[in-house]
Amino acid sequence: MKPNKNFKYDVLIETDDLCDRKLEQTDLLKRAKAKKRTIVFAPRRYGKTSLVKNVIGTAFFSLSRRHLVLFFDLMGVQSLESIAKRFHHGVSFALSQRFPVKTLLRDVGDYLRGLSLQVEMDSVTGQPSLSLISKTKEAKGEMLHFMETVKELSRKYPTMIILDEFPDITFVPEAEALFRSLLQELGDTAVFILGSKRHLLTLMFQDAHAPLFHYGDEVHLGPIPLQDWLVYFRERMKPKKILLHQEEMEWILETLCDVPNAICEFGAWLLENIAPGTTFTIGHLKQELDKMVESKQSYAYLLQSYTEKECGVMSALARQRFTLEPHSEMFLKLVNTSKSSVGKIMKKLLDRGLIEYELEKGYRISDPLLGHYLATR
The missing domain is CATH 1.10.8 (Helicase, Ruva Protein; domain 3)
Structure with missing residues (x-):
């Protein structure tokens, strides 16, 4: 007897728990097999990471014993050091998932640029565990070693690279230039760039003066029917x-x-x-x-970290559900705040992922449940 199916949220979910997305699954897997560069945009909490990492990544990984999936979570990175740590975790996990320790030591070690393999016994499982040791302690140098390793692995093995919440690197000095160099050299590799902050993605990939202008094909996840x-x-x-x-x-x-x-x-x-x-x-x-x-006490604590004016703008956005013109005279009267102040507040809320912009609809609170909380206060 099959167990009853439940609703899953706030976690990465597997294929059986996804609602629909059949067409997207077919298209994205086809793109991965064809080694395409793909920029997947969707608002926050739309399930893009589950779709690309758990569904498409798992299918790609299963194509052969040599297929490799490198997943890097870049959400909230604040320095080159924090990016290097995400790369350390992503590369270590991918290698340990794909290869036995003996194979790693015998065949893969040669492709680790500026890194050395260290194998230890896990005290809990009794199984060998893998860690990578950088030969430099300087953050930029360590980052370059990981990027060179990614390039070497992608040349040797059929590879799918997933960069989750990639636009967050814009807040880290030098990061965009380093990633541009990496991405431009991954010519024969499936690359998936995921992002929810539309204003940052637009600056990175649609601005003619941006380093990554027209880097890949955009795929937008729309509402589920x-x-x-x-x-x-x-x-x-x-x-x-x-x-x-x-x-x-x-x-x-x-x-x-x-x-x-x-x-x-x-x-x-x-x-x-x-x-x-x-x-x-x-x-x-x-x-x-x-x-x-x-029942969600976390919302009250969240709002305590914002000013009265910022909370006022969020409340006004929540009551309207969607706002096309936050700089309109009507909206400015509603929040009793100057146009320049509203502009600064909107930028801050967009950068922090508190609000979204949807084409043809306008701005809204990213978390609709927070929006309902604000609208009913």
């Missing part, structure tokens, strides 16, 4: 005989701005807190969403 969500929810609600109709599903998607992570978190709340045999109404869903958001 209503009917796919309806099937997904009903499958998980069925064991408790909870009924959800199309109108109520539409309300959930609209209220939560089509963001999969927020939708699944609300689904998990409903599954845990609703009595078996319930038939949902929109009024019932509103009550449950209010209860769920009120």
